[in-house]
Amino acid sequence: MSTYAATMSPDTSPVQPDLPDKENFVDLAHRLGPQMAGRAMQVDSDNVFVSDSFATLKEEGLIEAGVPRELGGGGAEIPELAEMLRVLARDCGSTALAFSMHTHQVATAAWRWRHQNALLLEPLLRRVAAERVILLSSGGSDWIGGSGEAEKVEGGFRVSGRKKFTSGAEAGNILMTSAIYEKDDGSRSVIHFGVPMASANVRIEQTWNTLGMRGTASNDVVLDDLFVADASVAFSRKAGEWHPVFQTIATIAFPLVYAVYLGVAESARDIAIDIARGRPQADPSLAGRLDTELRAAQLAHRWMLDIVALNAPSAHTVNEVMIGRSLVARHAIAAVELAMELAGGASFYRAAGLERRFRDIQGARFHPLQAGPQAHYAGATALGLSTAKVY
Template sequence: MTITISPAESQATTGSASTGTPIATPAERAARLVPLLAEGAAAADETDSFVAGNYALLKQAGLVEAGVPAELGGQGAGLAELSEMLRILARGCSSTALAFSMHTHQVAVPAWRWRQQKLQAAEPLLRRVAAERIILLSSGGSDWIGGSGEARRVEGGYRISGRKAFSSGSPAGDLMMTGAVLHEPEGESVLHFAVPMKAPEVRVLDNWRALGMRGTGSNDVLIQDLFIADAQVALKRKAGEWHPLFHIIATIAFPLIYAVYLGVAEHARDVAVDLARKRPPGEDALQLAGRMDTALQAARLAHGWMLSAIERHPPSAASVNEVMIGRALVAENAIRAVELAMELAGGAGFCRASGLERLFRDIQGARFHPLQAGPQSRYAGAMALGLPVDRIF
């Protein structure tokens, strides 16, 4: 199934879906896609298949370039708007929304740097996203602060080899924003660069078999002896410790990623309520519904805290701490809300036909993104006690 959007509508910045005029915002565009995304969600889950058709819909709707500044050809959406877009997409297909959040934050970070730090080096990439609707991948799940893979110095650049796990959206990707560890006498460094996914030295492994989020295509990506020229290296940093760039990444990326889990929890709540209304309400159902909505509201409040962290602090250890506290609270309460949704739905929720058991599995992914429970608690504790956090990740 496809969605038809006229060129004028694709570039629109005002209007309303309800009046038939051009859809203005990424959230309105996302809402229009929800029933289409939902059509293949169960099938992708059951067959471990990447949601390729849904990515085509995202491109047609102009959401790929939503976060690119308008001056560079995009929609100019900010962090809150992009979060709302992803939260709504999750109501149609959890996997589509989560995989697309990785592209979205890889656009949002350079867009923020272009606007706030006047980083002109970000402009060519952003213009490509807007003009060509290329898909960016993140290898953060396997790289993060420690880095992974190996960079070997050769004339004019480096030879890169490595295996990048949890590469969500990999079958649709054009560029992977990643890194590799360079071993030098003075210590290990991490080089950052973009990997062209169509290069012969790059291979997407069809190995994503998981409890939930099965349609994300989060396969391992194998890189074998890929040449990266010196001019292609965007950053060189010390391995195993926070760098200011990662303060920016963490502060901007995680509110986007966790908007997806909030959307999953909201979807589960609605499914459970619909199922519960088919039975006469009892005291136990009232209790479960109330506790579910309370947990869901706690997740919403925590996510709002994440979004506003960048307004209270410039990207820094302080903003990372606040975002990661919010991330822990969103995960805890979103997971709890879906658990209660399962109980409220009763036996019907246990059956695949309702879709609720899939959402129950999908929400578990909220546990596994950085900073996980242990590092997050240690980071917050070190901040509270005035101790270093450079190596807590």
């Protein structure tokens, strides 16, 4: 880690006096990062999944990092998980982003188990810890509007649908997803459930051919006439409206996901500064503007974590986290653009690593809430209007 990154990374890791011989997960990420950095360029070039890096995460015990210790996990809280992802992203953005999709689901389930007495989540969390089960998120496919179709049949539902942006699909064990059920009266609800990726009614289609974050292999997962038993439905909600569970998910998940983009921007800054030190014509004002943009992204991300620390997910916390998400994205993207400019022509060469980070950082634009809906949500909040259907 650079001196710069060290000065800007608060020590948010929980003290672990009962395990003095065990690395915390941030230190572990620092140790493992160089291995992942060595693979990142080839994975990006070949447009394949970061499978070796995910195997390392599993072998080293990071899969269960966010599971409470009482349930057999690592007991890492959200600030430590965010810092872990931020560190991993400095070496391989794709590994960190794909892993954030598992991590945020574990962290959300752990938070609900601890703070909302959601005991139905305990078996899943225990499985993650004991078996190192990897959870997949269907991400933007299953945002507030929902996707896919569920038909009511005896004992459950028949579900079909295409789940886009399923990061790390080939490494996952359970897809946490949903489908829309239209009732006889015309009302629409969304049922939520887990899908074993080994099911014969589930397949991965290789659709991920993208500008950046290539190693996430965020391919489509297709559900084809999959039976979901009534007992397997975790909860249901109105389609197209915010639900308290989604307020919790949004509040907890996005500080973790955007820790990745912050780490990408920080690594771009360090590369550019190293290059610029060897260029007599380098413009100090560019370096200053770069650090100013990066500091804004860091402060916005710290705000997101401050909101999580309130332990009170609501429409208010969604608004504050999403403001932070937009600011992290805006300033991180600007920082990487300035890093390219500061490094000059050297940044155009793939070997320098800057152009990959330039491509990877663009992904920060596309997670919910994107710029338009986020501004609408913030504006509606400011004016005292309903945000129930703003997403």
